[in-house]
Amino acid sequence: MNQGDQSEIVLAEIACPICGSTRHRRHIETTDPLHGVGAVFQIVRCQDCRHIFMNPCPTDDSLAACYPTAYGPHASQMANDSATPPAESSNDAKPIQTKPLTTSSPWYLCSGFRRIPGLRKLYYWLTDTRSNYLPMPPTSTSRAIELGCATGGFLAKLVEAGWQAEGVELVESAAAESQREGLSVHVGTLQSAELSSNTYEASFAWMVIEHLPDPKAAFCEFHRILKHEGQFAFSVPNVSCWEPIVFGKNWYVWEVPRHLQYFGPRSLRPLLTECGFDDIQIVHQRNILNVIGSLGIALRRLRPNSKLAAWLIDCPNRFSMWWQLVLAPVAIFLAMIRQGGRLTVIARCNKPPVKPITHNEKQPSEPA
Numbered sequence: 001m002n003q004g005d006q007s008e009i010v011l012a013e014i015a016c017p018i019c020g021s022t023r024h025r026r027h028i029e030t031t032d033p034l035h036g037v038g039a040v041f042q043i044v045r046c047q048d049c050r051h052i053f054m055n056p057c058p059t060d061d062s063l064a065a066c067y068p069t070a071y072g073p074h075a076s077q078m079a080n081d082s083a084t085p086p087a088e089s090s091n092d093a094k095p096i097q098t099k100p101l102t103t104s105s106p107w108y109l110c111s112g113f114r115r116i117p118g119l120r121k122l123y124y125w126l127t128d129t130r131s132n133y134l135p136m137p138p139t140s141t142s143r144a145i146e147l148g149c150a151t152g153g154f155l156a157k158l159v160e161a162g163w164q165a166e167g168v169e170l171v172e173s174a175a176a177e178s179q180r181e182g183l184s185v186h187v188g189t190l191q192s193a194e195l196s197s198n199t200y201e202a203s204f205a206w207m208v209i210e211h212l213p214d215p216k217a218a219f220c221e222f223h224r225i226l227k228h229e230g231q232f233a234f235s236v237p238n239v240s241c242w243e244p245i246v247f248g249k250n251w252y253v254w255e256v257p258r259h260l261q262y263f264g265p266r267s268l269r270p271l272l273t274e275c276g277f278d279d280i281q282i283v284h285q286r287n288i289l290n291v292i293g294s295l296g297i298a299l300r301r302l303r304p305n306s307k308l309a310a311w312l313i314d315c316p317n318r319f320s321m322w323w324q325l326v327l328a329p330v331a332i333f334l335a336m337i338r339q340g341g342r343l344t345v346i347a348r349c350n351k352p353p354v355k356p357i358t359h360n361e362k363q364p365s366e367p368a
């Protein structure tokens with residue numbers, strides 16, 4: 001995939017992807033400060049359902065041009081998946097449950113420091129960003145699917161946890177890397193993979209939904225392929241927090257033209273319910289990567305050649321353990337007051353879905 005430019009990206013006016021309304025108001029205009037793709041993009045708010053989305057939106061044929069070759073998630077999966085707490089540190093009632101690390105603990109926990117009571121538990125508590133969710137499979141034949149599995153980092157963890165896991169990945173080079181690792185990956189979209197109905201016990205989509213032109217169709221497709229009471233877990237940026245208000249067009253996760261949808265808890269709950277999910281848990285991540293990236297973008301717009309700006313913008317892709325520890329109190333506080341910049345959502349598939357209208361059901365106005 002080549003670096004996109006404006007000549008390759010065709011934009012088209014669209015209706016609200018959630019409610020179909022054509023009434024919308026401009027929310028913000030911004031450029032792509034991360035990769036310099038295209039020119040100015042407009043983000044609007046639907047005047048009927050309040051959903052925020054990019055409009056005009058890249059056409060289906062233009063979507064590939066929005067992603068530069070160096071686009072991070074295609075090169076390295078789970079870049080900010082820093083520390084996964086071991087089982088003994090996650091035995092409380094937290095909604096995010098993880099499995100033990102197979103790698104060794106950090107060096108400072110393997111030396112004399114380890115004798116300090118509670119240090120290990122404190123470390124894992126501080127570094128648990130709640131950015132993903134890895135349940136244990138209910139049976140040895142339980143199946144899971146991940147949309148946007150990129151190079152297979154999370155998919156490998158699912159397999160390691162005992163799931164019969166499959167991935168779906170649009171980018172051929174990333175999918176090929178997963179396949180070389182022996183992982184089962186469908187190349188294409190969730191719809192083009194033509195997955196069987198009522199098949200999976202769990203489904204995942206980490207920082208993917210905001211990239212989709214039709215997120216409602218994707219939610220319905222997840223509902224179709226999941227078994228009754230199957231889990232659907234995903235993460236998205238949180239447009240309803242303080243970050244976009246303070247940073248404006250410099251908000252790190254506007255990420256035009258790659259992000260097409262912007263969700264908050266109030267827009268996600270009714271949408272998931274409408275698509276057949278219940279028992280919806282919305283967790284604010286303990287994550288301030290958006291803040292660091294936004295500071296970098298603001299500085300770059302003031303001083304385009306600033307090395308500090310470049311460092312801040314790149315920071316979310318290589319966030320060190322030390323920075324995470326230093327900034328953890330701020331991240332934890334923001335999550336506690338439900339102002340996290342990213343959300344992890346877990347919902348349960350409730351079947352059967354709402355009964356569709358059949359041809360035999362006549363409308364009252366129809367003649368007999």
Ligand SMILES: [Zn+2]
Nearest residue numbers: 016019046049
């Ligand atoms: Zn709408």
